Amino acid sequence: MTAITPLEFIHKKGIFGDHQKKNESDLLKISEVKNLVIIQIVQYKGSKININDIKIEGLEVPTQNSKVNSNKETRILWSAPRIFLILSSNEKVIETVQKNFKDTDFAITDISHSRAVIQIQGHHAKEILKKGSPINFN
Numbered sequence: 001m002t003a004i005t006p007l008e009f010i011h012k013k014g015i016f017g018d019h020q021k022k023n024e025s026d027l028l029k030i031s032e033v034k035n036l037v038i039i040q041i042v043q044y045k046g047s048k049i050n051i052n053d054i055k056i057e058g059l060e061v062p063t064q065n066s067k068v069n070s071n072k073e074t075r076i077l078w079s080a081p082r083i084f085l086i087l088s089s090n091e092k093v094i095e096t097v098q099k100n101f102k103d104t105d106f107a108i109t110d111i112s113h114s115r116a117v118i119q120i121q122g123h124h125a126k127e128i129l130k131k132g133s134p135i136n137f138n
Contacts, residue, residue: 028122037093038112043082047105054100056086057093066135087117 019027043051051061059069062078069076074088086097094110101108120128130137 033117039086041084042107
């Protein structure tokens with residue numbers, strides 16, 4: 001993929017902050033996960049399709065709050081009732097989605113160009129997420 005990511009012009013590489021005299025293993029590492037296809041699927045209110053009958057790359061579509069199903073290449077996230085996100089490193093997942101989710105029952109939107117996935121690694125990564133996320137980590 002050669003798509004420009006939303007962070008293309010603001011992402012700066014380097015070591016920032018209070019890093020002097022610290023072990024590299026104690027530092028936080030923040031990076032962008034690139035080359036992902038991100039698809040939003042919304043089931044129309046009038047749709048009679050049972051979402052439990054649909055699978056993408058062998059994965060069931062989650063129907064519960066904060067549920068995620070994943071394999072090596074793909075993750076399917078429950079976002080809201082009848083709304084799902086698919087994140088995949090498989091470029092052809094969009095074809096699979098279009099084949100399994102009929103446009104008479106679902107709105108399918110490729111939002112790869114407007115979303116970024118970041119990866120946070122380090123001992124205090126959970127603390128960073130607690131400060132900027134509505135999710136209760138306790």
